Amino acid sequence: MIHQFQSNGYNIVLDVNSGSVHVVDEAAYDCIALYNEKVIEGHESEDAALSEIKGIILERYKEVPVTEEDFNEIISEIKELQEDGQLFTEDIYEKYVKDFKHRNTVVKALCLNIAHDCNLACRYCFAGEGEYQGDRGMMSYEVGKAAFDFLIKNSGHRKNLEVDFFGGEPLMNWDTVKKLVAYGRELEKIHDKNFRFTLTTNGVLLNDEIIDFCNKEMTNVVLSIDGRKCVHDYMRPTRGGNRSSYDIILPKLKAFAAKRGSKEYYVRGTYTAKNLDFAADVLHLADEGFKEISLEPVVSLPTEPYAIKEEDIPYLKEQYDMLAKEYIKRRREGNGFTFFHFMIDLAGGPCVAKRLSGCGSGTEYVAITPWGDIYPCHQFVGEEGFVIGNVYDGITATELQEGFKHQNVYEKPKCRDCFARYYCSGGCAANSYKFSGNIDDVYEIGCELQRKRIECAIMIKVAEETDKEEACQN
Numbered sequence: 001m002i003h004q005f006q007s008n009g010y011n012i013v014l015d016v017n018s019g020s021v022h023v024v025d026e027a028a029y030d031c032i033a034l035y036n037e038k039v040i041e042g043h044e045s046e047d048a049a050l051s052e053i054k055g056i057i058l059e060r061y062k063e064v065p066v067t068e069e070d071f072n073e074i075i076s077e078i079k080e081l082q083e084d085g086q087l088f089t090e091d092i093y094e095k096y097v098k099d100f101k102h103r104n105t106v107v108k109a110l111c112l113n114i115a116h117d118c119n120l121a122c123r124y125c126f127a128g129e130g131e132y133q134g135d136r137g138m139m140s141y142e143v144g145k146a147a148f149d150f151l152i153k154n155s156g157h158r159k160n161l162e163v164d165f166f167g168g169e170p171l172m173n174w175d176t177v178k179k180l181v182a183y184g185r186e187l188e189k190i191h192d193k194n195f196r197f198t199l200t201t202n203g204v205l206l207n208d209e210i211i212d213f214c215n216k217e218m219t220n221v222v223l224s225i226d227g228r229k230c231v232h233d234y235m236r237p238t239r240g241g242n243r244s245s246y247d248i249i250l251p252k253l254k255a256f257a258a259k260r261g262s263k264e265y266y267v268r269g270t271y272t273a274k275n276l277d278f279a280a281d282v283l284h285l286a287d288e289g290f291k292e293i294s295l296e297p298v299v300s301l302p303t304e305p306y307a308i309k310e311e312d313i314p315y316l317k318e319q320y321d322m323l324a325k326e327y328i329k330r331r332r333e334g335n336g337f338t339f340f341h342f343m344i345d346l347a348g349g350p351c352v353a354k355r356l357s358g359c360g361s362g363t364e365y366v367a368i369t370p371w372g373d374i375y376p377c378h379q380f381v382g383e384e385g386f387v388i389g390n391v392y393d394g395i396t397a398t399e400l401q402e403g404f405k406h407q408n409v410y411e412k413p414k415c416r417d418c419f420a421r422y423y424c425s426g427g428c429a430a431n432s433y434k435f436s437g438n439i440d441d442v443y444e445i446g447c448e449l450q451r452k453r454i455e456c457a458i459m460i461k462v463a464e465e466t467d468k469e470e471a472c473q474n
Contacts, residue, residue, distance in 0.1 A: 002036055002088065003419035004029065007459040008325055013087075014458065016419050020086040021346055023462050027066045031057055031074045032087075040088050050075065094410050105405060106156035109360075110147060111367040111378045114139045114177060115168040119204050120245055122236045124270060124298050124306060138173045139370040144180040146391040147368045152191055154394065164198040166367075166378055171205040181217050198222065200268075202236070203249035203256070211256050219264060223253050226269035227281020227295065234274060235306070250288070257290060266292035266340065272306035273298075276315055279323040286330070286337040294340035297449055299431050308445055317452045324456040328463050344423070344457035358425040362388060362404025376404050379430035403439060404429065414442045420451045 001016040011029040013022040024032070034056060038049040054071050081087035117136045118125070148163075155161055163184065165177050177199070184195040196219040203223055214221050225246070226232040232246040253267065267290045271278035278295055285293050297316070300307045308316070323339070330336045359365060362376030369381060372391040380386040389395040409415040409426045427450070431443035 001091070001417070001419065002032070004033055005455050007321065007455060008328075008463065010459055010462050012455075012458060012462060014419060015087050015089055016422070017091050017093075018086055018089040019346065019422070020081075020089075021458060021462065022081070022087070023466075027057060027061050027064070027070070028074050028077070030060065031071070032078060035075070035078055036088065104156075105360075105363040106158050107151055107154040107364060107366060108158050108160070109162040109164070109365040110151050111164045111166050111365070112139065112144060112147060112180070113167060113367060113369050113378065113381060114144070114165050114170045114180075115173040116370050117172055118167060118169040118202070119172065119239060120169070120202055120236050121239050121241075124235060124272060124300055124304075137370040139176060139368075141176050141179050143368075143370065143372045143391065144176060145183055146372060148180065148183055148187060150368075150374075150391045150394060152187055152193065155193070159192065160194050160196060162196045162198065164200060166200050169202055169204070170199060171201050171210065174205070174210065178213065196220070200224070202245075203252050204245065206249075206252040206256060211259050214256075215259060215261075215263060221256070221260070221265040223256065223265065223267045224269065225249060225253060225267050225285065226271070227275065227278070228284045231271075231275045231281055232269075235270070235272060254289060264292075266290075266294055266338075268294040268296070268340075270296050270298050272300075273308055273312065274306050276308075276312055277319060278316075279319045279326070282323055282339060283326065291337045292340075293337055297446065299428075299434065299443065299446065301434070310445060313445065313448050316449060320449075320452050320456050324460055328460060331464075332467070341453040342457045342460055344454065344461060346458070346461050358407050358409075359428070361407075361429055362401050376401075377430060379428070380433075383433070407439065412440055412442060414447070418447070418451070420447075420454050423454050424450050 003014040003016055005012055005014075006029075011024050011026055013024060013029065013032055014020070015022070022032075031053065034053045035049075038044065038053060039046055042049055044052075053075075054068070057066060057071055058068065078087060082089075115138050117138065151161055151163070163180075165180075170177055181197060184197070187193060188195055197217055198220040199214060199218050200222040201224065203225070224236070226235055229244065229246040233244050236245050238245050238248070257265065257267075267285055269281065269285070271281060275281060282293055282295050285295075297308055298306060302309060324342065327336070327339060327342060359377070361380075365377060366388070367375045367378040367381055368391060369375070373387050374389040374391065374395065375381045375383075375386055376388060386400070388397040388401050395401055407426060407429060409418075409421040412426055415421045415426050424447075427442050427446060429439040431446055432441045433439050435441070435443050
């Protein structure tokens with residue numbers, strides 16, 4: 001299986017199963033497409049197919065010109081790449097996934113909903129202003145301890161464990177966060193584990209004491225901001241709406257970033273139908289000095305006024321193209337930044353198991369409510385019928401958990417023939433459920449945008465490699 005696309009002047013061919021990326025001229029680009037159609041997927045003899053392809057190419061490029069000798073050389077290179085396992089390679093992973101479904105899983109990550117409350121009133125919040133379709137509440141130290149104990153008990157031989165302090169707004173329960181971090185450090189010594197802590201915050205309550213603590217104890221910190229002031233304030237108003245949340249948090253986020261140094265953090269926002277020109281928001285955040293940026297499309301029912309609709313997709317794709325070009329330009333000029341969705345590893349990347357199985361929700365990763373209920377992930381919290389256990393009794397809804405365990409790109413018909421399947425790993429089960437009522441389906445709008453982001457990410461890698469080659473030649 002191959003995927004071909006043209007971007008920023010590059011003719012790019014992705015061999016899906018091997019992950020090989022080829023940058024070719026237009027004649028070779030067309031030859032590969034025709035070879036795939038008539039030889040790989042066609043039913044006529046190879047000689048007849050090649051004769052037909054040659055006639056098409058020589059006619060199409062007679063003004064260039066492409067000679068018969070040129071054509072034969074292109075075909076020879078295509079066959080060589082095929083023999084080397086870099087083009088038209090077969091899918092060898094479907095057999096592997098059958099065994100993978102029966103693997104023994106261990107829990108390696110917790111999302112602790114430390115606070116079901118929030119000091120903002122974000123319009124798109126899937127948590128319903130922090131309370132996740134239920135009662136407001138704060139996680140007690142005792143429930144948090146039980147959650148850590150659950151993780152230790154179910155982590156097997158896994159040494160590195162992850163805990164994300166989430167909400168609502170976790171800084172509203174800051175003392176409990178600090179106590180649980182201290183408890184985690186105690187458990188590390190007893191059980192020979194290593195905790196990686198993450199904090200996700202809207203930044204309203206950030207101060208020097210919290211920043212210093214985070215720089216000491218948090219492996220990663222996620223700072224929520226949506227971009228330009230007008231965009232951010234519209235979607236993320238304060239309670240009562242009498243103050244600009246942007247004006248409150250921007251100086252605090254900048255102070256955090258300045259103190260953070262080389263340690264991991266990123267600013268994360270959400271774009272909606274109210275700012276389809278989201279590239280301007282990404283660049284705004286970069287211009288404000290943030291070097292690690294993520295901006296995600298909102299996931300909401302189409303009835304919401306801020307929902308992204310199918311008719312918005314062409315414009316959003318143009319935005320990604322524009323952003324990718326500016327991204328390359330700024331990096332070349334020495335004032336670049338990292339955009340989360342343009343990060344892709346073409347040389348290595350996740351192992352095959354990870355590429356096939358997705359995020360691990362419900363199996364390797366779970367979310368804990370303030371009352372100790374366990375959900376497959378934070379986006380399922382509050383969804384009736386998705387409680388899979390509690391921190392005291394462990395996983396009790398084993399049949400429901402098995403459904404998440406069997407999540408993979410081969411179980412989803414819409415993923416099987418998608419070129420992006422090894423990069424997105426089947427997408428988000430929660431998004432699928434919200435739009436189809438089935439965790440084994442996909443969120444179509446999300447898929448379209450994901451495919452575009454992957455194309456942009458590959459193009460950026462091509463541009464970077466081209467720059468390196470040109471630098472070596474000079």
